[in-house]
Amino acid sequence: MKRVVLFLLTNFAVMLVLSISARILGVDRFLTGNGLNMGMLLAFAALIGFGGSFISLLMSKTMAKWSTGAKVIKQPSNQEEAWLVETVRRLSTKAGFSMPEVAIYDGAPNAFATGPSKSRSLVAVSTGLLQSMDRKQVEAVLAHEVAHIDNGDMVTLTLIQGVLNTFVIFLSRVAAYAVDSFLRRDDEESSGPGIGYWISSIACEIVFGILASIVVMFFSRKREYRADAGAAKLLGDRRPMIDALRALGNLEAGQLPKEMAASGIAGGGMMALFSSHPPLESRIAALQSAN
Numbered sequence: 001m002k003r004v005v006l007f008l009l010t011n012f013a014v015m016l017v018l019s020i021s022a023r024i025l026g027v028d029r030f031l032t033g034n035g036l037n038m039g040m041l042l043a044f045a046a047l048i049g050f051g052g053s054f055i056s057l058l059m060s061k062t063m064a065k066w067s068t069g070a071k072v073i074k075q076p077s078n079q080e081e082a083w084l085v086e087t088v089r090r091l092s093t094k095a096g097f098s099m100p101e102v103a104i105y106d107g108a109p110n111a112f113a114t115g116p117s118k119s120r121s122l123v124a125v126s127t128g129l130l131q132s133m134d135r136k137q138v139e140a141v142l143a144h145e146v147a148h149i150d151n152g153d154m155v156t157l158t159l160i161q162g163v164l165n166t167f168v169i170f171l172s173r174v175a176a177y178a179v180d181s182f183l184r185r186d187d188e189e190s191s192g193p194g195i196g197y198w199i200s201s202i203a204c205e206i207v208f209g210i211l212a213s214i215v216v217m218f219f220s221r222k223r224e225y226r227a228d229a230g231a232a233k234l235l236g237d238r239r240p241m242i243d244a245l246r247a248l249g250n251l252e253a254g255q256l257p258k259e260m261a262a263s264g265i266a267g268g269g270m271m272a273l274f275s276s277h278p279p280l281e282s283r284i285a286a287l288q289s290a291n
Helices: 002-025 036-069 079-095 127-132 136-149 154-184 195-235 239-249 258-263 280-289
Strands: 101-105 110-116 121-127
Touching: 002 136, 036 101, 036 110, 036 121, 036 154, 036 258, 079 101, 079 136, 079 195, 101 127, 110 136, 110 154, 121 127, 121 136, 136 154, 136 195, 136 239, 154 195, 195 239, 239 280
Parallel strands: 101 121
Antiparallel strands: 110 121
16 A cells, blocks of 8 residues: 555655646647647757656655565674675675665565665565575675666666656657547647547657567567676676576566565566566576676
8 A cells, every 4th residue: 555655645745846847848749730849849848858857767766665664774783684684784884885775674585776876776575585595696686786776777777767758748649639630620719639649649758658668578588688698797796696596597586666666576477578578588688698
């Protein structure tokens, strides 16, 4: 329930800010009596597309903590927490960036990394992961998440999502205007867009959004191979990462909230095109064949 409320509140806040910004900048006036103002529409699409993407990135760490219930380890209370913090510290130092926040959340085996930048990042692991893996395997998972941060994967996906959002908004409005014009071709007295425009724009945005998500997931899967390779490099050995992936294959992967799924360690799924992670078998094979 809390996740749904947080999602709705975040969505409302983002749309409110973007709508006010669009009104202030005057880029929401792309519908004119003479048709679409393509330049204004593109500016509007870019503002909403990149604005929503970057606002989500800036809020990613806070939303991750709220949605998973992750508790940041400020002062280790036991040996396990002390080892966890020290391991992340060692790995991030070796990668060449400042220590990220480290958190634990209750749940089945999984982990994720998020944050708007390397200096404001978060690495979180579930209690299920800590209980089900040995320390070598957990260290490999932590190295995988540190590699995500080092590669700048969160920012990269944000830029990709921003570009795709822009095209989705732009093309959906163009297509909707064409549909509306066709439906009202014999209505010479009407001015401005009709109901066909608004219905078509929503429908097109949904369809184009689904197609765009396939592209985002494609890049997400590619970055998993890079993070696996990065983990092997940080550890100086590919075997711990291979062992961790094999262990995940025998465990029930904990499902992360939707907004965090692309940052998790577990992956795979029946709908390959919409999966944020490659199959574990493919990741293991890629590590085994790496030079």
